[in-house]
Amino acid sequence: MKETTIKPYKLKNGDTRYMFKIYVGIDPLTGRQHSTTRRGFKKKREAELTYNRLKLEIYNGTYKKLQYETFQDLYNEWIVHYEKTVEESTFIKTLGIFKNHILPDMGSYRIEKINATVCQKHVDDWIKKLKGFRVVKSYAAKVIDFAIMRGYIISNPFSLVYMPKKRSLKKGKNYYTREQLIECLNAFKNTSNLKIYAFFRLLGFSGVRKGEALALTWGDIDFNKNSVNITNAISYGKYSNLYLKSTKTRDHREVMMDQKTMHILKLWKNEQAQKLKLLGFDIEGSQLVFNNTKNTFINPSTTRKWLLKIQNKYNLKHITTHGFRHTHATLLVEAGANLVGIQQRLGHSGNNTTTNTYTHHTENIKIETLKKYVDYIKY
Template identity: 55%
Template sequence: MKKTSIIKPYTKKNGEKCYMFKLYVGVDPLTGKEQYTTRRGFKTKKEADLTLARIKLEISKGSFRKQQAETYQDVYDLWIIQYEKRVEESTFVKTTGIFRNHILPALGNYKIDKMNVDVCQRHVDEWATKLKNFRMVKSYAAKVLDFAIKRGYLQANPFALIEMPKNLKNTHLYDANALENFYTKEQLNTFLKYMGQETNFKAYTLFQLLAYSGMRKGEAFALTWNDVDFLKNEIRINKALSKGKNNRIYEKVTKTRFPRTIKMDQKTMDTLKNWKKQQQQDYLILGFNTLQPKQLVFSNDQNKFIQPTKTRKWLEHVLNKYKLPKITTHGFRHTHCSLLLEAGVGLKEVQDRLGHKDIKTTMNIYAHVSQQAKDGAINKLANYMNM
């Protein structure tokens, strides 16, 4: 049988016919990935054959050295090894997902020395039409080229010279309700009333806790009963759950790395007490003793960490059944902040309670309050002017 040649003809944009080949050259000892070298631009098949034969001979003698970082993908493979050493496992997983889904399909095959402003501008413009978070995608894409500069593969980062477009994703079609991912006081009370009518008391306890504490979902799922002080009505928040490689759920420090203790209302603490009693009964049937000090407040049927996505199923069931306004699990953190501001609590107190490292985060993310508060502001002005 005739052996298929790896030398392939192709046509340049100017119509000129050339030849190229892609040859396997071994495994990269740093990344463990298969390495290939691609050569193109040969005017005749004979020229390509001669170069291919020479490279094969070098490989057989062990003298072949693949030119480092030929493509954006090559640089990424080197950069990601260093990046993984500097960040949390969950951050690493999110970052590799962004590269896998958006950046590498667009830029991976570009020769690193051919990366220019026009190339980068074109892809950023394209991301802006598809992605709400295109600025973050651009920022990550630029990090790889910053790394390329440090390694001497590039002189300057073309991403630094592009013009940032506006976010074109769904600018003409938007849902005003989606802009406010939180509940008013009345909406929250309605939600908790219907959630309380369901048989899932664990879910009811969780959502009441999220709404009245403002803690992150991952922080709530990492709570153990020894973090809950029923005498002082306090909860200590010093850890959080996160998702790592291969969907592994693991415990880590809080997002800001600073533990905090928050005061709680009596109603929510009573709900937690009742859940602790029911948990003891429910899990005893499953064969677990929940009276251990480090027992999780919320656990799955194997008495292990709950998958963070579980709350979406609980939430959507109630929202759809009772036709309630849409909200995400994180929206209950927004709700807590909004209601604190409506109640007249100062920004510094809100910052401390929510665990924001920088008060700018509190101001930027939660600048919007509920419509009731906005209406109240203009009514106060009208009343003042009519005095």
């Protein structure tokens, strides 16, 4: 076996580091001789220990070529596979987590140097800085799991990290009572902006998600049957573009609606048609129900601005746009709707056999659930 001595070299700042190159044998795939280089050792003794360990692994036949030497190397391949398993919007969020938090901290680390102490240090830093530190830690651990799958390491040091117990923080309840919902909808009604009033009326009386409502076209609205068909949602994609995606549970659902909400939607449809005609657009089934000034998707963040303006003007309780979905679910429970009907209406996936069995008998459940809600709200 060809041996190479430990060599010193200088960094730009003048510090000394040590490196070595060692012959590891014939690559079975290419038939070529293969060597590996290791560098960055602060002490010569550290380099010698690693060199001798590799020699022993090569002699025993346990050495595995490090195709990925750093965390960044591993991430570069892992993210390619990960992209194929999730929605584009989830992928974009994941890219941001790595770009902003994980790679700046761990990207340059050599895989064999990442241990529980190193992982604990970064988790502790994330806990101090980030509300969603658990998610960041989870994603960093996924990359290490990928290294285990590839056979480069045998255990995940993130599994040895101490994590604080989840604390139940007292937060303001993100929903309205019956009276608060009516007060808020009346405030929107008084603004004389029919589109915004129709939007929040729909949320309050259907429980649909914001992204689902903003994806609706008039072809999804059945005025004869008084129903709204939820088939898609909008979300952020690459380069912050908005795109259509499947619903959160990937299911299509029909939401039965009360006559007053449908009447408000019809009024908005007529007003929208007049405005679009002036701009040279013809309203069709593919026309968005809620459009922006360019007749394209409304940015989801815009609805928050609409809501805050009203809440501040009328001194209303502050909830988020998503809080209207929580409001609808809470008031359905108060109205006495059964679990199957609530799950159906909100598009929640049933997790038990009983629920899945009864959801086949949908029409009566849909009608009864809506009736209980309308009778309870009386608005």
